[in-house]
Every structure is written in C-alpha cells, then in structure tokens.
Amino acid sequence: MACMPELGSVPAGLRGLLLGELPGIAGSIDRENRVPDGFLERLREEGAFDLGSPASLLEAVRLASRSSPAVGHLILIHGTAWCRVRGLVGEPGIVAVSITEPGGGTDVLGNLETRAEPGGGGRYLVSGVKVFTSNALYARYFLVLARGPGGPTLYLAERSDSIMVEPLDLTTLRGAGVARVEYRAAEAVEAGTPGKGLREALEAINLGRLGYAAIGLGIAEGALEAAVRWSLEHKVFGKPLADYQGPRWMLAEVALEARALEALIREAASEASDCRVDPLKAAMAKVLGARLAQRASWIATQLMGGRGLSRWSLTERLSRDSRALDIGEGAREVLLDFIASRVLKGG
Numbered sequence: 546m547a548c549m550p551e552l553g554s555v556p557a558g559l560r561g562l563l564l565g566e567l568p569g570i571a572g573s574i575d576r577e578n579r580v581p582d583g584f585l586e587r588l589r590e591e592g593a594f595d596l597g598s599p600a601s602l603l604e605a606v607r608l609a610s611r612s613s614p615a616v617g618h619l620i621l622i623h624g625t626a627w628c629r630v631r632g633l634v635g636e637p638g639i640v641a642v643s644i645t646e647p648g649g650g651t652d653v654l655g656n657l658e659t660r661a662e663p664g665g666g667g668r669y670l671v672s673g674v675k676v677f678t679s680n681a682l683y684a685r686y687f688l689v690l691a692r693g694p695g696g697p698t699l700y701l702a703e704r705s706d707s708i709m710v711e712p713l714d715l716t717t718l719r720g721a722g723v724a725r726v727e728y729r730a731a732e733a734v735e736a737g738t739p740g741k742g743l744r745e746a747l748e749a750i751n752l753g754r755l756g757y758a759a760i761g762l763g764i765a766e767g768a769l770e771a772a773v774r775w776s777l778e779h780k781v782f783g784k785p786l787a788d789y790q791g792p793r794w795m796l797a798e799v800a801l802e803a804r805a806l807e808a809l810i811r812e813a814a815s816e817a818s819d820c821r822v823d824p825l826k827a828a829m830a831k832v833l834g835a836r837l838a839q840r841a842s843w844i845a846t847q848l849m850g851g852r853g854l855s856r857w858s859l860t861e862r863l864s865r866d867s868r869a870l871d872i873g874e875g876a877r878e879v880l881l882d883f884i885a886s887r888v889l890k891g892g
C-alpha cells in the first residue's frame with residue numbers, strides 16, 4: 546500500500562494507532578459490537594476527534610477501515626457533525642447524528658415525527674424516536690433533526706437520563722455504536738437555522754458520503770493487502786496462486802480501481818469549503834467506493850478459499866461491512882437517481 550498517496554495529513558501517533566494497534570483488536574470490536582473505552586480514549590488523545598480538515602478526516606477514516614470499517618465509521622460520523630457543533634459545545638466529546646426515524650431514512654421529511662418544543666431560556670425539549678443512530682453508544686452529544694416552531698431544525702442535546710440508547714445488533718459495522726435512540730423531552734439548543742434543518746443535515750451527509758467512499762477505499766486496500774499476501778504464500782499444484790493469470794487480473798483490477806477512487810475522493814476533498822463538499826462528486830465516489838469494497842472483499846475471500854469465510858476473520862468482516870456502504874448515508878438507488886438527474890441536465 547506504500548505507493549498509494551495520502552488523502553490528507555494524519556498525526557503520526559494516530560496513524561500508528563490505526564495501522565499498528567487497531568488491526569490487533571478489530572476482531573474483538575466486531576465480536577463484541579463495541580469499541581473498548583481504553584481504545585476510544587487513545588483515539589481521542591491522538592486527535593481522531595478533532596482532525597483539522599476534511600482531507601485529514603477522510604485519510605484517518607481510510608486507514609482505520611483497512612482493518613476496522615466500524616472504527617472508520619465512528620471517526621467519520623463524529624467528524625461530519627463536529628464541523629457544525631464545534632463552536633456550540635463547552636467541552637469536547639463524541640457526537641452522534643440522529644436523523645433516520647423508524648418510518649424510513651430516504652424520505653426524511655415524510656417520516657419526521659420527532660418534535661422540539663420551546664422549553665424556556667432559549668432551550669428546547671426534544672421528543673421522539675430515531676433508529677440507526679451511529680456513535681450513540683459512545684456519544685456525549687446528539688445532533689438531532691426535529692420539527693421545531695420554525696420547521697425542521699437541527700438541535701444539539703447532551704447525553705442525559707432523558708436520552709435512552711438501545712444498541713442495535715446489526716451484521717455490519719459492528720462496533721460503530723449504532724442504536725435506537727429515544728428522546729424523552731431531552732433538553733437541547735438550536736444547532737442551525739430554524740426551518741433549514743434538512744438542508745443543513747444534507748451538508749453533513751454529503752461529507753459523510755465522501756467518507757463512505759473513504760471507508761470503501763480502506764476496505765479495498767485491506768482486502769487487497771490480505772489477498773496479495775495470501776497469493777504469494779499459498780501454493781496450488783506446486784506454484785503460488787500469484788503465478789496464475791486469473792488471480793493476477795483480479796488483484797490488478799482492485800489496485801487500479803482503488804487508484805481511480807482515491808483520485809476522485811482527493812479531488813472532492815481538495816475543493817471542500819467549510820466541510821461542504823460537491824454533492825455530485827460525493828455521490829459518485831460513494832457508489833464507486835461501495836462497489837469496489839464489495840468486489841475487493843469478494844476477491845480476497847475467493848482467493849483464500851474456505852479460510853476466507855472463517856467467522857470473525859478480516860475478509861469476512863470486510864465483506865459484511867462493505868454491504869452497509871450501499872445503504873447508509875443514502876441508498877445506492879437514490880444516489881444513482883441524483884447522478885442521473887445531473888447527467889440528464891448535462892452536468
């Protein structure tokens with residue numbers, strides 16, 4: 546992986562943590578569906594929750610995702626929200642983003658039942674149920690979309706007894722702290738312009754889409770590394786798998802598409818302003834990233850034969866996690882429709 550350029554700079558200590566220590570505990574994070582408190586603290590100390598620019602955030606997400614896409618996701622979701630809430634909170638803490646409701650995540654407004662009532666002194670009381678809130682297990686702060694007096698608005702609540710967090714037992718991104726969250730008149734402040742909550746949430750989601758592409762890139766790199774190592778070591782009919790043309794072409798396909806994806810993410814990240822990214826490039830990168838991650842993890846599994854299917858192994862984890870990339874932060878079909886609408890307008 547040494548020949549792949551970086552998307553942005555990541556502090557050396559954090560790079561060491563994500564590439565050195567994380568691969569050793571990624572399996573237990575997956576099994577336990579939880580990141581240990583000690584490792585969260587190490588991430589915080591090494592600056593994972595206050596990365597200076599979108600490019601640095603995306604690079605950290607990519608590095609983590611080579612072994613633990615769940616930890617990449619954790620860093621990403623916090624990073625997309627941190628841009629908005631940094632100036633509103635007294636003390637730092639992990640942020641969760643609560644938009645999706647039980648009725649469905651694509652039609653956000655059609656399903657938005659969570660409400661915010663004025664609570665006096667500029668405060669609001671948020672009530673409702675959200676599902677698939679990532680980071681909720683670890684979060685100190687919750688960025689919530691709710692219907693307020695001025696229409697859909699983003700609110701910021703701090704963890705309290707009025708916020709009930711129930712972990713979800715998903716097959717994918719285990720450890721990303723995904724939960725059902727019930728807000729029972731939880732105290733909150735406005736975190737955006739009244740009535741503009743959906744547009745502001747979409748700004749965070751666009752950066753999240755680019756981040757999903759970075760997760761996909763990390764998964765592809767992790768899978769490629771495992772497949773290369775295995776192909777060089779494992780012999781079939783007296784010669785290494787890497788000497789057969791079929792596996793060679795598979796490895797080449799992943800390497801070249803990873804390079805193309807990396808270039809697209811880099812271009813979109815370099816144009817980011819104030820954590821806002823081009824929605825078209827973010828959508829394109831996300832669709833490509835999901836496809837590449839799924840193909841690369843399929844190839845690694847295939848080359849490793851039955852061993853690639855071992856429960857809790859790297860290849861099995863990368864395959865399961867790659868599946869989420871076509872659903873979270875906007876379903877693949879919705880993104881393809883959006884891309885098509887721009888293509889049809891000549892964009």
Ligand SMILES: Cc1cc2nc3c(=O)[nH]c(=O)nc-3n(C[C@H](O)[C@H](O)[C@H](O)COP(=O)(O)OP(=O)(O)OC[C@H]3O[C@@H](n4cnc5c(N)ncnc54)[C@H](O)[C@@H]3O)c2cc1C
Binds near residue numbers: 873879
């Ligand atoms: C691992 C994970 C983490 C997540 N983290 C968060 C989070 O932190 N915060 C948060 O608020 N939400 C989060 N989500 C929710 C995510 O945003 C939604 O899953 C996503 O928006 C899709 O919504 P849905 O699952 O309710 O599917 P639905 O909206 O019910 O859609 C179901 C399916 O219908 C199809 N479909 C939908 N619309 C169209 C269309 N217009 N044209 C064609 N086909 C269509 C797609 O195939 C789609 O997958 C997360 C989800 C996952 C899986």
